[in-house]
Amino acid sequence: SQKIEQNSEALNIQEGKTATLTCNYTNYSPAYLQWYRQDPGRGPVFLLLIRENEKEKRKERLKVTFDTTLKQSLFHITASQPADSATYLCALVSNNNDMRFGAGTRLTVKP
Amino acid sequence: DTEVTQTPKHLVMGMTNKKSLKCEQHMGHRAMYWYKQKAKKPPELMFVYSYEKLSINESVPSRFSPECPNSSLLNLHLHALQPEDSALYLCASRSRGQGPQETQYFGPGTRLLVL
Numbered sequence: 001s002q003k004i005e006q007n008s009e010a011l012n013i014q015e016g017k018t019a020t021l022t023c024n025y026t027n028y029s030p031a032y033l034q035w036y037r038q039d040p041g042r043g044p045v046f047l048l049l050i051r052e053n054e055k056e057k058r059k060e061r062l063k064v065t066f067d068t069t070l071k072q073s074l075f076h077i078t079a080s081q082p083a084d085s086a087t088y089l090c091a092l093v094s095n096n097n098d099m100r101f102g103a104g105t106r107l108t109v110k111p
Numbered sequence: 112d113t114e115v116t117q118t119p120k121h122l123v124m125g126m127t128n129k130k131s132l133k134c135e136q137h138m139g140h141r142a143m144y145w146y147k148q149k150a151k152k153p154p155e156l157m158f159v160y161s162y163e164k165l166s167i168n169e170s171v172p173s174r175f176s177p178e179c180p181n182s183s184l185l186n187l188h189l190h191a192l193q194p195e196d197s198a199l200y201l202c203a204s205r206s207r208g209q210g211p212q213e214t215q216y217f218g219p220g221t222r223l224l225v226l
Contacts, residue, residue, distance in 0.1 A: 041220075042219060043217035043218055043219050044154065044217045046216065089154075097159050097205070099159075099215075100156060101153035101154050102153060103153050104153050
């Protein structure tokens with residue numbers, strides 16, 4: 001069966017450090033992989049998209065990698081700040097517009 | 112305008128009521144989604160519309176009935192819901208293409224409580 005797994009339910013790090021979140025999938029052939037941020041009671045906010053033929057994408061302090069051989073994406077937040085505290089979701093999108101989410105990782109950045 | 116709007120923000124309904132959730136976007140996106148999200152869980156896909164046609168229905172009970180009257184609007188009609196249907200209902204839209212057009216947008220959600 002298809003699975004999308006994010007490595008940990010919660011991640012606590014110190015301000016200024018790099019946060020690394022993992023998204024693994026099985027029995028999927030996504031066209032895209034996306035990362036979202038969600039704050040409590042709000043809809044997810046799109047952060048980055050990476051295609052199956054791309055290895056890495058960057059946007060300001062964010063970096064995403066995509067390894068289709070390992071079936072894994074890594075999401076990095078460098079120089080983390082307390083304002084980065086939120087739940088981060090990965091989502092896989094197939095060519096027929098099917099979009100599925102992982103369970104999310106709740107990141108807490110402590111000052 | 113890079114916004115997906117959803118109305119109402121909150122809805123309380125009894126199990127015998129009929130209500131509708133509305134979603135609107137004016138970004139020209141041709142794929143629109145309904146998701147259900149319970150507390151501390153990820154969004155679960157319910158329906159996908161592509162070019163105003165239902166392309167994915169994730170075996171959702173018939174008490175949920177989606178409708179896409181035009182390319183900007185998406186409705187979710189609710190009837191005879193159960194208390195376990197209480198959740199945050201999220202609408203999203205996406206455009207296929209290159210560059211910024213690939214950006215995906217979610218609405219703020221409708222928080223539904225079924226009594």
